[in-house]
Amino acid sequence: MLLEYAMRASKxxxxxxxxPEARAGxxxxxxxxxxALARGCAVTRVFFYHDAVATGLxxxxxxxxxxxxRERWRELAAATGLDLVLCVGAAQRxxxxxxxxxxxxxHPSTLAPGFRIAGLGAWLDAVLEADRVxxxxx
Amino acid sequence: MASPASSTRRRALxxxxxxxxxxxxxxxxxxxxxxxxxxxLEVSVAFVGAxxxxxxxxxxxxxxLPDSGAALGSLELYGVSGIYADAEALCAYGIEVDALRVPAxxxxxxxxxxxxxxQDLLL
Numbered sequence: 001m002l003l004e005y006a007m008r009a010s011k012x013x014x015x016x017x018x019x020p021e022a023r024a025g026x027x028x029x030x031x032x033x034x035x036a037l038a039r040g041c042a043v044t045r046v047f048f049y050h051d052a053v054a055t056g057l058x059x060x061x062x063x064x065x066x067x068x069x070r071e072r073w074r075e076l077a078a079a080t081g082l083d084l085v086l087c088v089g090a091a092q093r094x095x096x097x098x099x100x101x102x103x104x105x106x107h108p109s110t111l112a113p114g115f116r117i118a119g120l121g122a123w124l125d126a127v128l129e130a131d132r133v134x135x136x137x138x
Numbered sequence: 139m140a141s142p143a144s145s146t147r148r149r150a151l152x153x154x155x156x157x158x159x160x161x162x163x164x165x166x167x168x169x170x171x172x173x174x175x176x177x178x179l180e181v182s183v184a185f186v187g188a189x190x191x192x193x194x195x196x197x198x199x200x201x202x203l204p205d206s207g208a209a210l211g212s213l214e215l216y217g218v219s220g221i222y223a224d225a226e227a228l229c230a231y232g233i234e235v236d237a238l239r240v241p242a243x244x245x246x247x248x249x250x251x252x253x254x255x256x257q258d259l260l261l
Contacts, residue, residue: 050163120173
């Protein structure tokens with residue numbers, strides 16, 4: 001139903017707010033995005049905010065028999081060129097650092113491949129370019 | 139105050155639905171409001187459900203995060219065009235509008251629905 005609603009737009013901006021371990025929400029966000037892309041919808045950006053930034057934490061270890069949102073998003077981005085962005089403020093608070101932030105903090109980088117870190121402005125840019133905004137609260 | 143230029147600005151509503159003890163989340167929503175203002179959107183803020191509790195003065199110790207009340211109180215100063223509170227939630231929590239630390243307009247459910255429909259963007 002959400003997909004039918006969203007498909008009336010041609011460009012979507014997608015915000016994910018639910019933590020990766022919130023399985024149902026994290027899975028819905030990923031599967032929705034994959035389905036929208038498969039149907040020819042453009043996705044201007046997927047922006048991870050609040051606890052969802054932990055999706056891009058490289059050092060999280062997910063048991064082999066569990067749904068792994070980080071890996072699934074990375075595969076989807078590799079296949080489609082999807083732009084996966086973690087909010088910088090939310091990421092820093094939760095210890096997710098790209099190489100530049102890591103150098104400033106004198107820590108190793110903890111950002112998973114396939115993701116990048118940017119400010120909320122990147123989200124507003126994506127919103128203004130899109131016809132519709134879809135948010136997964138989880 | 140609506141200027142001729144402001145009538146063409148896109149209208150965005152930020153929904154605040156988290157209680158004040160929901161960790162960093164209310165503060166991160168506040169960041170979103172400020173960024174939307176920086177993008178020159180016409181921004182309104184609606185406190186709904188447990189989010190109305192953010193409008194109460196902070197009571198008691200326990201929350202290690204800095205109080206975002208000062209920033210909430212300055213929303214109008216920052217250029218937010220409307221601050222609204224969910225009347226049904228205020229009633230459910232037994233909160234009088236006079237007790238709020240931010241001057242918010244209480245809206246009944248149908249009025250909130252109309253507010254949502256007037257927006258170009260829900261953030």
